[in-house]
Amino acid sequence: MIAKLKGNYGSGVEALTYAGQNYMVVDRSLIPEILQVLRNEEQFDYCVDITAAHYPAREKQFDVIWVLYSFARNERIRVKTQILDGATLPSSVPIWRGANWLEREAFDMFGIKFDGHPDMKRILLPDGWKGYPLRKDYGILQQDNEWVQINLGIESGQ
Amino acid sequence: MTDQNTTLSPLDLEAHEKPFLDANELVINMGPQHPATHGVLRVILRLDGEKVLGLECVIGYLHRGVEKIGEHRTYTMFNPYVDRMDYVAAVSNGLGYCETVEKLLHVEAPPRAQHVRVILTELNRIASHQLWLGTHALDIGAITPLFYTFRDREEILKIYEKYCGARLTTHAFRIGGLQYETYTGFEKEVKNFLTFFRPKIDEYEELLTTNRIWVERTKNVGIISAADCIAFGVTGPVLRASGVKWDLRKAQPYANYKNFDFDIPIGENGDTYDRYLVRMAEMRQSVRIIEQAVDALPEGPIMAKVPKVMKPPAGEVYHSIEAPKGELGYFIVSDGSTQPYRVRVRPPSFVNLQALDVMCRGQLVADVIAVIGTLDIVLGEVDR
Numbered sequence: 001m002i003a004k005l006k007g008n009y010g011s012g013v014e015a016l017t018y019a020g021q022n023y024m025v026v027d028r029s030l031i032p033e034i035l036q037v038l039r040n041e042e043q044f045d046y047c048v049d050i051t052a053a054h055y056p057a058r059e060k061q062f063d064v065i066w067v068l069y070s071f072a073r074n075e076r077i078r079v080k081t082q083i084l085d086g087a088t089l090p091s092s093v094p095i096w097r098g099a100n101w102l103e104r105e106a107f108d109m110f111g112i113k114f115d116g117h118p119d120m121k122r123i124l125l126p127d128g129w130k131g132y133p134l135r136k137d138y139g140i141l142q143q144d145n146e147w148v149q150i151n152l153g154i155e156s157g158q
Numbered sequence: 159m160t161d162q163n164t165t166l167s168p169l170d171l172e173a174h175e176k177p178f179l180d181a182n183e184l185v186i187n188m189g190p191q192h193p194a195t196h197g198v199l200r201v202i203l204r205l206d207g208e209k210v211l212g213l214e215c216v217i218g219y220l221h222r223g224v225e226k227i228g229e230h231r232t233y234t235m236f237n238p239y240v241d242r243m244d245y246v247a248a249v250s251n252g253l254g255y256c257e258t259v260e261k262l263l264h265v266e267a268p269p270r271a272q273h274v275r276v277i278l279t280e281l282n283r284i285a286s287h288q289l290w291l292g293t294h295a296l297d298i299g300a301i302t303p304l305f306y307t308f309r310d311r312e313e314i315l316k317i318y319e320k321y322c323g324a325r326l327t328t329h330a331f332r333i334g335g336l337q338y339e340t341y342t343g344f345e346k347e348v349k350n351f352l353t354f355f356r357p358k359i360d361e362y363e364e365l366l367t368t369n370r371i372w373v374e375r376t377k378n379v380g381i382i383s384a385a386d387c388i389a390f391g392v393t394g395p396v397l398r399a400s401g402v403k404w405d406l407r408k409a410q411p412y413a414n415y416k417n418f419d420f421d422i423p424i425g426e427n428g429d430t431y432d433r434y435l436v437r438m439a440e441m442r443q444s445v446r447i448i449e450q451a452v453d454a455l456p457e458g459p460i461m462a463k464v465p466k467v468m469k470p471p472a473g474e475v476y477h478s479i480e481a482p483k484g485e486l487g488y489f490i491v492s493d494g495s496t497q498p499y500r501v502r503v504r505p506p507s508f509v510n511l512q513a514l515d516v517m518c519r520g521q522l523v524a525d526v527i528a529v530i531g532t533l534d535i536v537l538g539e540v541d542r
Contacts (some may be wrong), residue, residue, distance in 0.1 A: 018473045019261050045388050048478070049504040053491055067476050067489065067504070071388065071402070072408055078476060098391030101512050109225075124218035124541060134500075135227055140223075140230050 001042055005034070025076035031081050032090045035066065037092045039095045043051035044077065047096035047131040050103055054136045061085045062112060066092070083112070091117035126151070172412060184208050190219050190235045194297045194527040197537030201514075201527065210518045210526060220541035223254040233259050233333060233468045236501065241327035243505065244539040246289050249282035249318075250481040252331045257412055258477040258488040259333045260462075262470035271335035272414040276451045277348060278321070278330055279413070280444040284355070285314045286482035286534075288438045291362060294434075294531035300374045303365055310358050313351050320347070345452050352445050352452075359441055366434070376430035380517040380529035383428055390513045390527030394484025394506055396533060399436045400428030406480035413479075418450045425534035430532040437534075469496055483507050483534055503542060 002015040002024070012027035013034070019056045025032050038044040045110060048067040055061055060082035069076050083089065091114040092099040103121040111132040113120060121127060128151075130144045148157045189200040198219035204211045224243060226300040227509035228236045241248035242256045253275055260266060267275070315325040320341055322330050330336070365374045382392070397404060405422045407415040425432030429504030472494040478487035491500040493534030510533050517529050 019264065021475060023474075029524040047391055048485065049476075049487060049489065049490060049502070051502045062378060065489065067487070076410075076476070085193050096391065097389045098509060098512060101508065109430075122218075124221045126218070133223060138226075140226055 005037070009034070017080075020080055021076070021078070023080055025080050025082075028081050028087070029088075031079075034079060035092055035095055037078070038068060038077070042070065043072040044070045045096075046071060046091065047099050047102070048076070050092065050099055050106055052112055052134075054110060054134065056136045058082070059084070062110060064089060064106070064112060087112045088115045090115050091120075093117055095103050108132070111135070165304065168260035183211070188526070192215070195530060195537075196293065196535060197540075199511075199530070199537055199540070200533070201526065201530075203523065205523065206288045208522045208524075210521050210523065213518055213526070215514060217508075217511070218535070218541050220537050222542065224542040225501050225503060228498055230497065232472070232496045233384060233498060237331075237333065238327065238329045240503075240535050242538060243324060243503065244286075244481065244483065244486075244507065244536045246536055247272075247282050247286040247482045248327045249278050249330050249485060250286075250479065251518050252329065253279050253413065254479040254481065254486045254488050256331045256333050257479065258475055258490050259468070259470065261335070261475045261477050262473060262490060262492050263464060264471075265334055265464055267335040267458045267462055267463045269414065269456045271460045271462075273451050273455050274330060275458070276418070277448050277455075278318070278328075278413065279312050280293065280451070281317065281348070281351075283444045284330060285311050287441050288532045290437065290482075290531075291434075294528075294534075295366065295372075297527050297531045298371070298372065299409075300372060301365065303362060306358070306362060306365070310355060313354065316478070317344075317347055317351065320344075332461065333468065335459070335461035337461075339460055340418055345455060348448060348452050352449055352507055356442075358446060359438060359445075363438060367438075374432065375525075375528055376434060376532075378427070379430045379431045379521060379525045380532055381427060382513055382517050386513065386516055388432050390516075391509045392484070393511065394480070394482070394511050395433055395436045395440060395533075396510055396513070398422065398485070399433040401426055404428045406485060409423070410478075412477070415447075418447045420447050430528055431531045450508055467496060469494060478504065481506055482534070483539070484510055505539040505542060507533075507537075507539040508542075511535050511540055 005013050009030055011031045016023055046069040048069050051065050053063040062083050064081050066079040067075040092101060103117055106112050107120060108122040108124055109132060129147055130137055143157045145156055162312055186203050187446045188203055189195045191197040200216040202214045224239060227239055240251040243251055249529040288307040288311040292304035295303040317329050319325050322338055325390060348387050358468045382400055384402050387397045387400050401424055403422050403424050408472055423436050425436050470492040476487060476489040478485050487504030489502035490498050494501040518526050
């Protein structure tokens, strides 16, 4: 499978293995196509997880990771791509309906927007909250004090 | 997969706030403080009379930022925190976390530790299903099962208490194995529990399986097809009740589940009644697994060689286990320091809850409560 993908997309796809687990590092521009191909041709019909990681020192600050599983092949694969702060990704909701909340959580925690998502809003934090807590520059004790003062009527949540 | 569901847009609440738009449609709010939502879950229901047209879940009331905390604790320090996600299945959470870090460290727990882990985790599956059965039946109006299941669950908690001093958030495992050797008489007490518990499952079933009210309230309620389950990423007993024979303990064995003989119970219709039957059968299978594990409990060390200060080599690992609620996954990125660079928890309850909308459409309001119960969600895990 990897060989076929590499043959079709060349240097945009890099296949790697760590601790016995396969993952691919894919160029941002190829993401919509690769996810479609994995779903429709390679039978990865179960989107396990969509998440991200923040690397503030890099130019492309975010890693976005899709964890996919195929029932037919009993195989797992991770797809990883790097994007700039403020860049968007195409939503996977048309491919896997379960991607809906997972993408909302990635948006809630990292501020990564997914184009074409039916309901791109926060999921765990309140709608009016400012800031994205899982970014590395967001302190562990930091809160949106303005929100806390207005909505909870207390000086600080700490 | 039905196209009808994919094309329906999410609830547009503002449109429904206009008065007299459609006199038959009603938007009502359920929760977050509602006894049948099993925690702080808020559901906004759009109704036509008693019929549910659609619903939206509002979650996050219990959000504690577990993933952020993980980045600021060492690998060892974060271990007790994971117990607080799915607090009725704390042992499973710990197993998933410890195994993931072990993968990062390239170590494996010794056989004795693996066996004890399986015993405690399967006891935990029984305890989790008991709690589910008691509360689910209570929601639907049967009070007795709650007393039965809590009485019997107590015996499992006693074993935990004797083993590690805690009953609920057990922190039973350590990265690399176990901290505590089993106490004297552990095997005997576990076996006594199995002898005690086996007829109790029949007792629960006697109360419910052919009970006319129970059958009426659960059959053909909250049906979800196998295709919808897969599309939504729904796992665990909900997926199996829809007829998909998939269990991570068999599909991608972890711990040492491959050494034990057990079946994967499945349902046919994907309704609330089938999910009930699947979970009842799973308790019986857990009893089988525990029995084999206790009989074959090997001697030997309980900890692998792990450094006191853990610094896993840089790399990233996704590992998942079959928790009582479904696939519980951990994605951990290590940068070679003492603290994880990123911890991501893939909670089964969070993903399964997403299917509530399709399961409830066309049902009655009272059935929403049955469907929330049958999904077996724990809000501590949904919100993390």
